[in-house]
Amino acid sequence: MSSLTKQDCFIEGHWVPTEKRFAVTNPANGEVITEVADADGDLTQRAINAAETALAKWRTTSTQERAALLRKWHQAIIDNKQALGELMSAEQGKPVAEAVGEVEYGASFVDWFAGEAERINGDILPITDNSKRVMVIKQPVGVCAAITPWNFPNAMITRKVAPALAAGCTIVVKPPQLTPLSSLALAQLASEVGIPDGVINILPTTDSKTVGEILATSKQVRKLSFTGSTGVGKILMKQCAENIKKISLELGGNAPFIVFDDADLDEAAEQLMACKFRNGGQTCISANRVLVQDSVKDEFVKKIVAKVKALNVGPGDKENVDLGPLIDQDAVDKVQRLVISAKSDGATIEAGGSVMTELGDLFYAPTVVSGVTQEMDITQEEIFGPVIAISTFETEEEAVQQANDTPFGLASYFAAKDTARIFRVSEGLEYGMVGVNTGGISHAYNPFGGIKESGIGREGSKYGIDEYLEIKTITLGGL
Numbered sequence: 001m002s003s004l005t006k007q008d009c010f011i012e013g014h015w016v017p018t019e020k021r022f023a024v025t026n027p028a029n030g031e032v033i034t035e036v037a038d039a040d041g042d043l044t045q046r047a048i049n050a051a052e053t054a055l056a057k058w059r060t061t062s063t064q065e066r067a068a069l070l071r072k073w074h075q076a077i078i079d080n081k082q083a084l085g086e087l088m089s090a091e092q093g094k095p096v097a098e099a100v101g102e103v104e105y106g107a108s109f110v111d112w113f114a115g116e117a118e119r120i121n122g123d124i125l126p127i128t129d130n131s132k133r134v135m136v137i138k139q140p141v142g143v144c145a146a147i148t149p150w151n152f153p154n155a156m157i158t159r160k161v162a163p164a165l166a167a168g169c170t171i172v173v174k175p176p177q178l179t180p181l182s183s184l185a186l187a188q189l190a191s192e193v194g195i196p197d198g199v200i201n202i203l204p205t206t207d208s209k210t211v212g213e214i215l216a217t218s219k220q221v222r223k224l225s226f227t228g229s230t231g232v233g234k235i236l237m238k239q240c241a242e243n244i245k246k247i248s249l250e251l252g253g254n255a256p257f258i259v260f261d262d263a264d265l266d267e268a269a270e271q272l273m274a275c276k277f278r279n280g281g282q283t284c285i286s287a288n289r290v291l292v293q294d295s296v297k298d299e300f301v302k303k304i305v306a307k308v309k310a311l312n313v314g315p316g317d318k319e320n321v322d323l324g325p326l327i328d329q330d331a332v333d334k335v336q337r338l339v340i341s342a343k344s345d346g347a348t349i350e351a352g353g354s355v356m357t358e359l360g361d362l363f364y365a366p367t368v369v370s371g372v373t374q375e376m377d378i379t380q381e382e383i384f385g386p387v388i389a390i391s392t393f394e395t396e397e398e399a400v401q402q403a404n405d406t407p408f409g410l411a412s413y414f415a416a417k418d419t420a421r422i423f424r425v426s427e428g429l430e431y432g433m434v435g436v437n438t439g440g441i442s443h444a445y446n447p448f449g450g451i452k453e454s455g456i457g458r459e460g461s462k463y464g465i466d467e468y469l470e471i472k473t474i475t476l477g478g479l
């Protein structure tokens, strides 16, 4: 185990053990990596108090000071990217090379928000009444809380913690039970580079309900940022209503990937592969429904099937692996249920379609299903696994209508060449994000977020820091 494998809660700059502990296992082989402290309600309150104490000083540090510390943290993450990637691969399952990629992506938010810290500008408003002058300043929200999911154990932490710190907020993080180790390693590096005690606090726990409720209802916590399922997002939003807490929600998606007949089909297939199989399809922006125009369907399916059959599945620490195991048995059961029910409803399995038992219980074969229709469960639900589900359409209007026919509105994608169509469809899709001729839409400089039941707020980009700032208007009268 590397020195970055930490086992305790991180509160006020100290590693705090608990009597009760829980095991973190490797999904590739079920082996226990280590046992981790299990935070309860008392420790949650202690972490909130620590964040509140640290806030008094942290919010008054200069933006340059905060930016400099964030840049040091960024460098420490990059310097340790291999160890962080290996740790993440062990707890989460994704191939080491992909995990190292996530560490770099996660670090890019720290670097980005170091820059944004230095650009928290206010305004002086035009004079409308000569006896008054009005200034607008931006101040840190205060103590923040973050609740994060297991699919991106590193980047979902940095995407919330970096803008919070840049804005002058302190934070309490509840990482997922399945993958707490990456978050603890990040805290260790933050501490080593001198981010002050209490500014970042981490609470691994098996009792997310209790810890989550305390964070959401605490009067001391002024903002909650959550990434996870829409169901839990709704619970937290209700809890936050108790004291009108500011809230950011990055929830589930049901991303369409539309292939029009004027698209470059080779390029579209390439982009779909990258978009679908990142993290074994376990991302909220994975293409969930692939809508292909009738006239190019056979050709496109042929290209995709060839690519899917060439994918290499195996444990994340093996060389040249494209896909690791799914996160747990529930994930495998869900994927299997959706594929079987699509088949029994009349869809065709073109590739894969089963668990790769020779590798282990959690390895699901990369799968292509064609002949999918709007009513099928595989269309209605988020697959969250390595399955490409293909349906067809005839007209552009029909494609956009089908794409929008969901309560979700996170990511959407389409492939086309015609410029007028590109604008029409981009503007017609009811989504927070549209990828045109690309499956890669997530960067530190892009606003990431959804509409409808996919969430509230944006992360990353110049907009992301606003989630951690309050606007104050100062009106100076009697002039």
Ligand code: ADP
Residues within 6 Å of the ligand: 147, 148, 149, 150, 151, 174, 175, 176, 177, 208, 209, 210, 211, 212, 213, 227, 228, 229, 230, 232, 233, 235, 236
């Ligand atoms: P996922 O499908 O990504 O596991 P969840 O919404 O279940 O989505 O989990 C996302 C995060 O929310 C995890 O950190 C999990 O522990 C936490 N969580 C789950 N249930 C609750 C709850 N009732 N209150 C607060 N947090 C919760």
